[in-house]
Amino acid sequence: MTTATALHLAALVAQRADESPDFDVLTIEGGGVRPDEVRTYRMLWDNGRRMAQRMRDLGVQPGERIALLMANHAEFVEAMVAASVLGAVVVPIDPRTRGDKLHFMLGHAQCCAALVADYALAHLQPLRASLPGLRWVMGFATDEDTQPLSDHADVVDWAATPLAVPDLPIHMADPDSALELIFTSGTTGDPKGIVMTHRRYCDTSLLAMRLFGYREDDRLYSGLSLTHANAQLITLGAALACRLRCVLSRRFTKSRLWDITRQYGATTFTLLGGMTTAVYAQPPSPDDADNPVRLVVSAGMPDAIWEKFAHRFGVQILEFYGAAEGGLTLNPPGLGPVGSIGKPAPTLQYRIVDEHDVDVPVGTPSELVFRHVNGDPFQVAYHGNEAASRQKCEGGWLRMGDVVHADAQGWLYFHYRKGGGIRRNGEFISAAFIEKVIAESGLVDDVYVYGLPSASLAAGEKDVVAAVVPKSLAAFDAQRLFMVCKAQLDANAVPRFIQVLAQIPKTASEKPLERSLVQAFEAMPHMVHRVDPPAR
Numbered sequence: 001m002t003t004a005t006a007l008h009l010a011a012l013v014a015q016r017a018d019e020s021p022d023f024d025v026l027t028i029e030g031g032g033v034r035p036d037e038v039r040t041y042r043m044l045w046d047n048g049r050r051m052a053q054r055m056r057d058l059g060v061q062p063g064e065r066i067a068l069l070m071a072n073h074a075e076f077v078e079a080m081v082a083a084s085v086l087g088a089v090v091v092p093i094d095p096r097t098r099g100d101k102l103h104f105m106l107g108h109a110q111c112c113a114a115l116v117a118d119y120a121l122a123h124l125q126p127l128r129a130s131l132p133g134l135r136w137v138m139g140f141a142t143d144e145d146t147q148p149l150s151d152h153a154d155v156v157d158w159a160a161t162p163l164a165v166p167d168l169p170i171h172m173a174d175p176d177s178a179l180e181l182i183f184t185s186g187t188t189g190d191p192k193g194i195v196m197t198h199r200r201y202c203d204t205s206l207l208a209m210r211l212f213g214y215r216e217d218d219r220l221y222s223g224l225s226l227t228h229a230n231a232q233l234i235t236l237g238a239a240l241a242c243r244l245r246c247v248l249s250r251r252f253t254k255s256r257l258w259d260i261t262r263q264y265g266a267t268t269f270t271l272l273g274g275m276t277t278a279v280y281a282q283p284p285s286p287d288d289a290d291n292p293v294r295l296v297v298s299a300g301m302p303d304a305i306w307e308k309f310a311h312r313f314g315v316q317i318l319e320f321y322g323a324a325e326g327g328l329t330l331n332p333p334g335l336g337p338v339g340s341i342g343k344p345a346p347t348l349q350y351r352i353v354d355e356h357d358v359d360v361p362v363g364t365p366s367e368l369v370f371r372h373v374n375g376d377p378f379q380v381a382y383h384g385n386e387a388a389s390r391q392k393c394e395g396g397w398l399r400m401g402d403v404v405h406a407d408a409q410g411w412l413y414f415h416y417r418k419g420g421g422i423r424r425n426g427e428f429i430s431a432a433f434i435e436k437v438i439a440e441s442g443l444v445d446d447v448y449v450y451g452l453p454s455a456s457l458a459a460g461e462k463d464v465v466a467a468v469v470p471k472s473l474a475a476f477d478a479q480r481l482f483m484v485c486k487a488q489l490d491a492n493a494v495p496r497f498i499q500v501l502a503q504i505p506k507t508a509s510e511k512p513l514e515r516s517l518v519q520a521f522e523a524m525p526h527m528v529h530r531v532d533p534p535a536r
Contacts, residue, residue, distance in 0.1 A: 006206060007175035007199045010048070010084035012241060014170065017045035025239050027247045028074055029260060034143050037074040046165045047074075048081025051158075053166040055082055058113065058136050058156070062087030062171050065109050065181065068227075069093050069124060070117035072248045075140055075158065076226050077236065079115050080180070084198070087171030090180045091193070092227035094508035095120040101191070103127050106134060108384060109181050109193050113137065118145035121152060128154070175199035181383050182229055182324050185507040193383035194324045196229070205237030211345065212297055212318060213332060214238060214268065219245045221266035223252030223275075225508035229324035234270055234297060252510055254278045258313070261291050268293060273300025275510045278446045280305050280312075281439035289314030295333070300414075302432030303339030305439070321414060325380045326398050327370045329412055340411040341404070349373050352406060357395065365405040365415045369397040420514075422451035422462050424492050429464060434485070434493055441484045443476065444468040448504050448512040449495070452521070466495040467504055467517050476500065478529035497521075498529045 005011040016023070021042035028037035039047075060066065068079055068090050076092070083090045091109045093102065095117060102123055106114070114137045116124055121139055128134060139149050140158040149157045179201050181193035208214060212234065220239055224231035231248070239246035247264045249256075257279060261269065271279065276298060289312065296315045299322070310317050316333035321341035329350075331342030344350050351359055352366050360366045371378055377396025382388045392399055403415040415421065415428070422429040431449035438447045446469040451462030466485075470476035478498045485494045505516040521528060 007202050008084065008170070008172060009179055009198055009201060009240075010081055010170045011172065012202055013041065013045050013048065013081050013084075016240065016243065017041040020243060023243060023245075025243070025245060026074065026077060026236070027245070027264065028072055029247055029249055029264065031250065031253070031256070039074050039077070044074075044078060044081055047078040049085060049166055049168050050161055050163075051075075051078050051082035052085040052168055054138070054156075054158070054161045055088070055113070056086060056168075058138075060086055060088050060113060062173065063089065063177075064112045065089045065091050067091045067093055067106055067109070067111040067114035067116075069097075069114055069120045070095050071250045072226050072231075073117060073140075073142075073250070075115065075117075084179060085168055085170050087173045087177075089178045092180065092182060092232075094225060094227045095123070096508075098123040103130065104190060105183055105193075106131055108190075110384075115140075115158070116155075117142050118147070118149060121145075121147075121155065125152065173198065175202075180232075182227075182232070184324070185509065185511055185513075192385055192388055194229075195381040195383055196232075196324070200326075201233065201237060202241065204233050205241035208234060208238030209242050209244075211328070211330060212238070212268075212320070213295065214242065214244060216244075218267045219247065219265050221247045221261060221264065221269040223249040223257065223260075224270060224272070224510065225251070228507075228509035230270055230272065230299065230509060254282060258288070258291050258293075261293050265292050268295040268297060270297045271299070271301070272510050273302065274448060274504075274506065274512050276301055276305070276309065277435050277439050277448075280309055280436075281445060281447065283442070284312065288312050291315075302436060304430070304432045304436040306338045321412070323400065325392060326378060327368075327400055331411070336411050337407075339413060340407075341414050342412060343410055344370065344412075347373055350412075351397065352404060362408055363405055365403050367418060368400045368402050368404045368412070370400065371397050422449075422464060424451075424454075424461050424464065427492060429493050434464065434466060434489060434495065437485060437488045438466055438468065438481065441481060443471060443481050443484070445471055446504050448517070450512075450514050450517060452497070452518065463496040464493065465497040465499055465517075465521065467499040467501055467512070469501055469503055473500070473502070482529075482531055494531070496530060500527045500529070 005015050022040050024038050024040050026039040030036045080090055112135050116139050118141050138156040138158050175198045178195045179198045180196045182196050183191040183193050220235045222231045222235040235246050293315050297318050301319050319331040322328040328345040329342040331340050336342050348370050351369050354360050354366050378393045378398040380392045401418050404412050406412050434449045435447050448467045450465055452465055454461050454463045505513040
């Protein structure tokens with residue numbers, strides 16, 4: 001394979017389609033309610049070119065941006081291939097996004113078009129009059145919406161695309177040009193559009209087997225959204241680049257996770273921190289360890305449940321840390337200490353620095369920064385936000401915004417996002433231990449612990465809030481859960497508030513939306529239970 005082919009998505013897929021046309025690289029599992037969507041390399045390549053022709057006929061030019069507003073569908077991947085053929089850029093957006101946030105993302109990215117699943121059209125259509133740059137919308141029908149596409153006179157029906165496969169040339173753009181804009185979660189402000197280049201997408205995907213220990217006979221699984229870099233690179237990208245089969249769910253489902261791995265023979269899957277606790281909180285079953293999974297690729301496995309999770313489900317844990325902007329650490333099974341996010345990838349060097357950019361002593365928590373081993377400065381591009389781009393890589397170092405510490409052997413340990421720690425009565429509280437106790441109580445299906453500024457404690461300190469989804473809302477007894485926490489936690493760690501919810505609002509990457517939780521806390525005080533603060 002030539003270097004040019006390896007660093008361009010459409011060319012890479014075309015190469016794989018030529019070498020292994022009938023290899024079923026992608027399955028979107030139907031969840032038992034719809035047929036599976038299976039795609040071979042040849043099908044992805046042919047459908048991608050058909051979609052590219054349709055987009056070109058509608059006027060898409062190289063460099064223009066096309067929003068993808070949908071959950072995990074085969075059309076998502078085919079649209080990535082299509083845009084790559086044309087030299088256009090895709091902008092994945094969580095289909096739950098609506099209102100001002102959706103308007104901001106479409107406008108900020110200057111999307112000229114959108115490919116939309118029918119169930120997301122209701123969010124997009126009211127905004128079109130105020131988005132004059134959005135020239136057309138193409139929709140496709142699913143089993144989730146009862147309104148036919150024909151009711152939307154101004155929506156192009158993807159199903160009407162001619163079946164003939166065009167012989168389109170690939171627009172071989174500079175490998176450092178944009179393949180897609182991946183938005184940050186926007187949990188603390190407006191989302192930022194990270195420019196993901198062809199080079200970075202393909203390089204990372206091709207390295208996945210070495211970085212994450214995949215084997216040639218592995219079948220990868222993920223329930224994470226393709227609007228997030230984790231599913232894009234660690235599962236989909238790895239499968240496309242390394243000739244591995246992957247299975248995706250349309251959306252994450254904790255209740256069916258192990259059944260899916262059994263049905264499809266998945267040997268490895270990805271989890272993020274909030275998902276891990278939700279999976280662990282499921283009632284234990286005698287067949288928990290009766291599954292084909294050998295490796296869980298985790299980002300944020302709470303050390304409080306790490307070994308119990310591995311033993312209960314009969315798996316190994318590969319813990320990693322990274323961000324869509326860059327930076328990567330790895331803790332392979334059996335090598336690093338439990339609770340560590342690992343050591344940097346071989347291509348990276350790191351520092352842990354204080355607010356004056358001075359290295360801190362071993363064991364001292366402070367901000368993690370990265371640079372390339374060869375000394376090249378890190379570069380991150382946020383679309384339309386040069387100031388944020390410069391700040392992220394000030395001095396040539398990638399500023400992660402996360403507080404970590406290193407032990408004497410160089411293993412790194414994550415503490416909290418800067419500004420997001422829970423400090424109470426002079427000490428930092430481990431949310432993971434509180435979540436473990438609550439998850440093991442048998443009273444809840446999901447839990448997330450966060451902090452609220454306290455009126456009764458010192459400036460900068462927070463009260464602990466446990467947001468929970470009860471197993472039975474009607475039978476839920478908050479005081480019983482308080483007593484469980486008091487019996488097993490230090491006084492400082494006992495939640496002052498238990499916030500009861502039907503579900504915990506989450507991003508496409510299953511990260512709890514703390515801002516939405518705070519809003520619900522204030523808007524629905526009748527769903528919040530409290531105890532008096534512990535004596536100081």
